[in-house]
Amino acid sequence: MNTDDQTLIAYLDGELDSQQREALEAALQHDPALQARLAALQDSDERIKAHFDAVLEEPVPAHLLALLEDEAAGTSSGAVTGQGASSTGASWSEQLMELLGFNGWRGWGAVTAALLAGVLIGQMPRQAADDAIWLAGADGYYAAAELASALETQASGVSESGIQVTMSYREDGGGYCRSFVWSAVAQPLAGAACRTDAGWRMQVLSPLAPEQAADYRLAGSALPPAVRSQIEAQIDGAPLSAEQEQLLMQREWR
Amino acid sequence: MQLARRQGATLADVKAEMVAALPRLRRFARALAGHPADADDLVQLAMERALTRYAQWRPESKFESWMFGIMRNAWIDEIRSRQRRGWQSADDEDEALSLPALDGSREQVEAGLSVQQAMALLPDEQRQAVALVLVEGLSYKEAAAVMDVPMGTLTSRLARARDALQRALSGAGSGSDEY
Numbered sequence: 019m020n021t022d023d024q025t026l027i028a029y030l031d032g033e034l035d036s037q038q039r040e041a042l043e044a045a046l047q048h049d050p051a052l053q054a055r056l057a058a059l060q061d062s063d064e065r066i067k068a069h070f071d072a073v074l075e076e077p078v079p080a081h082l083l084a085l086l087e088d089e090a091a092g093t094s095s096g097a098v099t100g101q102g103a104s105s106t107g108a109s110w111s112e113q114l115m116e117l118l119g120f121n122g123w124r125g126w127g128a129v130t131a132a133l134l135a136g137v138l139i140g141q142m143p144r145q146a147a148d149d150a151i152w153l154a155g156a157d158g159y160y161a162a163a164e165l166a167s168a169l170e171t172q173a174s175g176v177s178e179s180g181i182q183v184t185m186s187y188r189e190d191g192g193g194y195c196r197s198f199v200w201s202a203v204a205q206p207l208a209g210a211a212c213r214t215d216a217g218w219r220m221q222v223l224s225p226l227a228p229e230q231a232a233d234y235r236l237a238g239s240a241l242p243p244a245v246r247s248q249i250e251a252q253i254d255g256a257p258l259s260a261e262q263e264q265l266l267m268q269r270e271w272r
Numbered sequence: 273m274q275l276a277r278r279q280g281a282t283l284a285d286v287k288a289e290m291v292a293a294l295p296r297l298r299r300f301a302r303a304l305a306g307h308p309a310d311a312d313d314l315v316q317l318a319m320e321r322a323l324t325r326y327a328q329w330r331p332e333s334k335f336e337s338w339m340f341g342i343m344r345n346a347w348i349d350e351i352r353s354r355q356r357r358g359w360q361s362a363d364d365e366d367e368a369l370s371l372p373a374l375d376g377s378r379e380q381v382e383a384g385l386s387v388q389q390a391m392a393l394l395p396d397e398q399r400q401a402v403a404l405v406l407v408e409g410l411s412y413k414e415a416a417a418v419m420d421v422p423m424g425t426l427t428s429r430l431a432r433a434r435d436a437l438q439r440a441l442s443g444a445g446s447g448s449d450e451y
Binding site: 023024027028031033058059061062063065066067069070071073074076078079081082083085086 | 287290291294295296298299302303312315316319320323387388390391402405406407411412427428430431434435437438441442
């Protein structure tokens with residue numbers, strides 16, 4: 019029984035060679051007990067995986083990121099390793115954004131939108147609940163009331179209550195997304211969000227210097243690198259025209 | 273970042289890998305330690321150790337495997353020191369169960385609790401094997417290397433662990449009579 023179990027488990031783990039796999043699959047066809055055992059093991063495996071996979075969607079606690087920040091910003095360690103050149107004056111979140119987005123760093127694919135949001139949330143002053151910019155949802159972060167309403171109904175290029183939607187685009191998978199700049203908050207932000215059934219899901223957020231935030235009448239060209247590279251990775255075709263945008267607003271972005 | 277320019281890793285290389293690996297490191301730690309606060313303490317300890325010996329990572333080897341090895345050793349140290357102190361968990365009983373920060377639906381919570389409890393029942397070496405292979409998806413060869421045991425030891429630990437987990441979960445899963 020134990021030998022069978024080990025074979026079934028190796029099968030589930032993808033560790034059997036093709037000959038062993040075929041032999042097991044042949045045996046399974048005529049052995050309902052073996053089939054049931056395989057199904058039971060597979061079921062518990064899937065529950066375990068799903069349980070721990072949920073950790074991936076949690077924001078990374080700020081104190082863990084701070085370990086990397088101290089090292090990067092610390093004058094002595096920068097000098098000792100000769101890695102300090104780019105760290106002068108840039109905040110950790112700027113460095114992080116540069117690291118993640120701008121350098122085309124190969125780790126980009128492994129960093130989810132949820133992590134990015136978590137990273138930045140960890141860096142920013144705690145917000146009172148009633149003026150929250152984003153809310154945690156089942157699978158990421160969603161724009162809260164004020165931002166969500168701007169994304170839903172505000173034409174690109176118009177600035178209202180400190181929120182400017184800079185452009186709208188269609189994403190590769192078929193949905194619609196918009197980039198924005200929010201300057202009327204303690205920490206001005208730029209970002210992009212995509213419309214899902216659950217609301218406007220944050221794709222990327224990046225902090226802005228206040229003087230940058232004041233200067234956003236120009237087209238999206240000046241968006242921070244992290245936001246630009248997110249859009250570049252996601253966009254299908256050209257940005258939407260004002261007419262297309264109007265139509266989509268009427269259709270609630272469907 | 274280019275890969276093949278230096279032999280050893282720089283501190284910047286290790287930090288860049290670490291940022292991307294953090295969610296997985298936290299997942300692995302949760303599987304080892306169970307309690308979320310213990311798990312994040314473990315991640316922190318492993319990060320600190322890795323940053324002081326960053327040059328030991330070879331960019332041609334998998335970063336996660338290197339970190340998992342460091343974290344596993346840190347966890348073993350932690351268990352030993354707890355045994356000397358006489359097992360004291362980080363927090364009170366109520367918080368001793370990991371609740372993923374998701375929607376918290378009843379179904380999800382119940383499934384989560386029983387997985388957490390089932391994992392807690394395993395001997396530590398079996399839990400390590402499950403964390404590496406099932407949770408983190410390492411091959412048997414990679415997992416055996418991280419745990420520094422022969423393949424046969426790994427596979428028999430995995431088989432015992434999976435059998436125990438399957439029993440625990442099927443018992444708990446159907447037990448809606450037990451609140």
